[in-house]
Amino acid sequence: MLEFIQQPWTWWISGTLIAAIMFLLLFFGQSFGFSANLRTICSAAGGGKFVKFFDFNWRSQLWNLVFLLGAILGGFIASQFLSNGEPVQISQSTIADLAKLGIAAPTSAQPDELFSMQSLLTWKGFLILATGGLMVGFGSRYAGGCTSGHAISGLSDLQVPSLIAVIGFFIGGLLMTFVLLPFIL
Amino acid sequence: MKFLKFLLLGTLFGIVMAKSEAFSWFRIQEMFRFQSFHMYGIIGTAVTLGAIGVALIKRYSIRDAKGNPITFFPKERSVIRYLLGGTIFGLGWALSGACPGPMVVNIGYGYLAMGVVFLFAIIGTYLYGAIKDKIPH
Numbered sequence: 001m002l003e004f005i006q007q008p009w010t011w012w013i014s015g016t017l018i019a020a021i022m023f024l025l026l027f028f029g030q031s032f033g034f035s036a037n038l039r040t041i042c043s044a045a046g047g048g049k050f051v052k053f054f055d056f057n058w059r060s061q062l063w064n065l066v067f068l069l070g071a072i073l074g075g076f077i078a079s080q081f082l083s084n085g086e087p088v089q090i091s092q093s094t095i096a097d098l099a100k101l102g103i104a105a106p107t108s109a110q111p112d113e114l115f116s117m118q119s120l121l122t123w124k125g126f127l128i129l130a131t132g133g134l135m136v137g138f139g140s141r142y143a144g145g146c147t148s149g150h151a152i153s154g155l156s157d158l159q160v161p162s163l164i165a166v167i168g169f170f171i172g173g174l175l176m177t178f179v180l181l182p183f184i185l
Numbered sequence: 186m187k188f189l190k191f192l193l194l195g196t197l198f199g200i201v202m203a204k205s206e207a208f209s210w211f212r213i214q215e216m217f218r219f220q221s222f223h224m225y226g227i228i229g230t231a232v233t234l235g236a237i238g239v240a241l242i243k244r245y246s247i248r249d250a251k252g253n254p255i256t257f258f259p260k261e262r263s264v265i266r267y268l269l270g271g272t273i274f275g276l277g278w279a280l281s282g283a284c285p286g287p288m289v290v291n292i293g294y295g296y297l298a299m300g301v302v303f304l305f306a307i308i309g310t311y312l313y314g315a316i317k318d319k320i321p322h
Binding site: 014018019069073077078079089094097133135136137140 | 190193195196197198206208209210212213214215216217218226227232233234239242249250251257260264270271272273275278280284288292294295296298301302304305306309314
């Protein structure tokens with residue numbers, strides 16, 4: 001059994017569990033939207049004194065911050081107890097494409113070229129991660145949600161705005177992958 | 186105690202993100218290169234089951250744990266904010282290989298460099314709040 005759950009989980013098991021998480025949050029009177037936490041953190045840190053957007057009762061969002069803490073814990077449990085140490089099982093064509101950009105085939109879950117401490121301590125490595133994070137944080141609030149809020153919750157509710165946002169996710173993602181990344185890496 | 190259920194759901198979410206490999210930069214690259222069904226299968230399954238469930242909740246007016254009706258709020262109508270905001274989000278997603286949830290899962294997993302990505306995501310959100318009245322919505 002342990003061996004079974006230590007393998008990577010199939011797409012349909014993972015997708016089913018994500019839907020289950022969404023429904024359990026609805027059942028507990030909340031809704032699935034992770035990036036709301038970024039706004040909550042800005043507010044809890046006192047951002048409301050300077051920017052009106054962060055002047056709200058952030059304590060009403062404590063449940064979501066607890067969910068965030070759980071997500072960190074889940075990552076820890078997965079790496080310590082549920083991992084068989086195998087690299088991610090991406091396709092050969094992706095490995096070949098990334099090799100052309102100077103990213104070696106996976107040896108774990110993340111490329112050392114981007115997420116090792118050595119890389120982080122270079123200007124280029126730091127700027128890649130910082131810019132990526134900045135755009136995710138800015139874009140998710142501008143669009144009113146991230147993958148969980150729009151692609152999962154919003155699309156499940158057949159919301160047109162969420163569909164537009166997801167189309168945007170892909171316009172940006174494809175632009176980065178095929179146009180910008182070859183210059184950046 | 187009232188927060189315990191959210192801690193457990195968050196933990197399950199973190200485990201699913203890690204075990205499905207959806208938290209990996211490699212998987213996001215593979216998705217944007219359309220070279221595997223994996224990520225589309227995950228999101229597609231979640232949305233298909235999600236849409237069926239939401240329809241049932243509305244059809245049968247299902248209530249939550251406290252007995253209140255489960256309600257859905259239509260998002261405000263607009264195109265520009267979703268398209269522009271979504272595009273900026275997508276640029277960052279493909280570069281850092283993580284959306285906000287998987288960022289913190291990575292930190293727990295031991296990829297501490299992802300902490301920098303998360304910190305700058307908070308700064309990005311602050312920046313949005315600071316200039317939101319000056320950009321088109």
